Amino acid sequence: DAMVIQNPRYQVTQFGKPVTLSCSQTLNHNVMYWYQQKSSQAPKLLFHYYDKDFNNEADTPDNFQSRRPNTSFCFLDIRSPGLGDAAMYLCATSRALNSQQYFGPGTRLTVT
């Protein structure tokens, strides 16, 4: 049974057109994370929510925003996607900060 669900699995957007990726979890975990992974690179943490507290990584571009309307859902908004934003976006959850993370299958974003 899926525990961390990401929709859609594949997303194509146009240069500069806002796009939203979604993540939901059935684990009731407190923490939700968004990672960006480019080809042959390490997953890079963009930000995380601990409950409703938002924590942005220092080097995350302003173009990337996130929303967590409730425990189960978290969204990644890219306001004006550039070609360099094409990547796999991974959502993860954990019960507490720095405890084991459970990943979703990812959304592969293509920017045309």
Add this chain to the structure above:
Amino acid sequence: DQQVKQNSPSLSVQEGRISILNCDYTNSMFDYFLWYKKYPAEGPTFLISISSIKDKNEDGRFTVFLNKSAKHLSLHIVPSQPGDSAVYFCAARDDKIIFGKGTRLHILP
């Protein structure tokens, strides 16, 4: 600057033999190390971990060794099986978890 380094992008091992995946790190404040396994079209899944106060942790066919003085850890899989073919990520924790780039393991029949 990479704090967690997996210097081998890929590794091929004969089925039944031992697979050894290596990982080096630079931050002596890391207190916990993890290995994740990733199949195509799936997210990474947790495999095994080790605390910095230990030098070995074993779980079935998987053993992780930690050498703190060398800032090096390794994952041993023995015997290797076809289902072990995947990308393996080394990760380390201080105030957050930092991943390496991954090593693609191919198990040859």
